[in-house]
Amino acid sequence: RPRLLSGMQPTSDSLHLGNYIGALANWVELQEQFEAFFFVADLHSITVDYDPAALRRRSHRYIAQYLAAGIDPAKSVLFVQSHIPEHPRLSWVLESITGFGEAGRMTQFKDKSSKEGSDRATVGLFTYPILQAADILIYRPKVVPVGEDQRQHLELTRDLAQRFNKRFGKTFPVPEAHIVKATAKILDLQNPDKKMSGSIGGPGCLWLLDDPKVSAKKIRSAVTDTGREIVFDPENKPGVSNLLTIASVLSKTPIETLVEKFAGAGYGDLKKEVAAAYEEFAGPIAEKANALIADPGTLDDILADGAARAQETTARVLAEVYDRVGFLPPK
Numbered sequence: 235r236p237r238l239l240s241g242m243q244p245t246s247d248s249l250h251l252g253n254y255i256g257a258l259a260n261w262v263e264l265q266e267q268f269e270a271f272f273f274v275a276d277l278h279s280i281t282v283d284y285d286p287a288a289l290r291r292r293s294h295r296y297i298a299q300y301l302a303a304g305i306d307p308a309k310s311v312l313f314v315q316s317h318i319p320e321h322p323r324l325s326w327v328l329e330s331i332t333g334f335g336e337a338g339r340m341t342q343f344k345d346k347s348s349k350e351g352s353d354r355a356t357v358g359l360f361t362y363p364i365l366q367a368a369d370i371l372i373y374r375p376k377v378v379p380v381g382e383d384q385r386q387h388l389e390l391t392r393d394l395a396q397r398f399n400k401r402f403g404k405t406f407p408v409p410e411a412h413i414v415k416a417t418a419k420i421l422d423l424q425n426p427d428k429k430m431s432g433s434i435g436g437p438g439c440l441w442l443l444d445d446p447k448v449s450a451k452k453i454r455s456a457v458t459d460t461g462r463e464i465v466f467d468p469e470n471k472p473g474v475s476n477l478l479t480i481a482s483v484l485s486k487t488p489i490e491t492l493v494e495k496f497a498g499a500g501y502g503d504l505k506k507e508v509a510a511a512y513e514e515f516a517g518p519i520a521e522k523a524n525a526l527i528a529d530p531g532t533l534d535d536i537l538a539d540g541a542a543r544a545q546e547t548t549a550r551v552l553a554e555v556y557d558r559v560g561f562l563p564p565k
């Protein structure tokens with residue numbers, strides 16, 4: 235099976251529906267075809283303002299939600315980034331073949347640092363895309379599922395792989411982006427011109443671990459569009475189209491089938507249906523995740539097993555890299 239790798243930063247106590255539909259639900263499918271590695275990117279989380287206790291809690295909570303959503307530790311390797319020291323060790327090597335100007339062209343850093351102010355933006359945030367390249371290359375994956383926002387970082391990863399290979403000999407396969415389908419962008423229920431976002435939260439964001447009744451209410455209060463017809467038209471009817479996308483994913487029904495079903499019905503009917511589908515979907519996930527969160531011993535066992543399996547690869551690849559760049563082998 236070809237190899238695949240993906241991760242998320244543990245930025246909140248709960249994932250939101252956008253994270254689920256845009257990332258996690260795809261992972262669950264991909265683990266069937268690929269030898270998959272899924273991780274919690276805790277090393278990346280310390281590059282911005284954060285709270286250590288919250289980080290520790292969230293790492294457990296993210297793993298619990300991966301498992302509750304259907305990531306199967308018998309099929310996939312699940313781990314926390316900080317358990318695998320080869321990631322930052324490879325990152326150092328890659329930093330040493332990255333141009334300062336090249337790193338400075340990363341638009342995500344420019345966006346984030348202009349928001350934070352240049353004194354608050356850390357060097358860690360600046361080198362983040364290089365650590366991300368190391369996260370990927372150390373596993374020699376064939377494909378990396380990424381959102382549109384990560385395209386530039388993956389391009390850097392590919393450049394660094396090629397540069398390393400050219401200078402030190404063929405070491406890294408150049409990974410391909412697996413851009414997940416366009417329907418994967420879930421919008422904020424209150425501001426359907428923006429994506430649903432964890433850092434914004436609020437009444438337009440559905441948290442997987444919230445009481446599903448609270449989320450159902452948010453869905454019933456979602457902003458819809460002018461007119462009254464239920465059609466899938468993301469340009470002109472982003473609110474209604476977003477609800478149709480959500481309903482389609484949660485009930486595994488094609489959008490056209492839903493549009494036919496709601497012909498002549500009102501927005502209120504659609505919202506009620508989406509709210510019901512959401513409750514049915516989120517109830518069991520929240521229950522499973524909360525049971526796992528209450529059992530950190532089991533989570534830690536799964537992570538220890540994942541780290542051991544990950545290191546079967548990372549230790550070997552790093553040793554090869556260290557040898558190629560001219561470091562003495564430790565005796």
Ligand code: ATP
Binds near residue numbers: 245419421429430432
């Ligand atoms: P923020 O909005 O603060 O950037 P977030 O928690 O909403 O954070 P990320 O941590 O940036 O999301 O992304 C985690 C994963 O979830 C990524 O794979 C990203 O593409 C996906 N994702 C995030 N938001 C959405 C969304 N609204 N629709 C689809 N996928 C999303």
Ligand code: MG
């Ligand atoms: Mg984001």
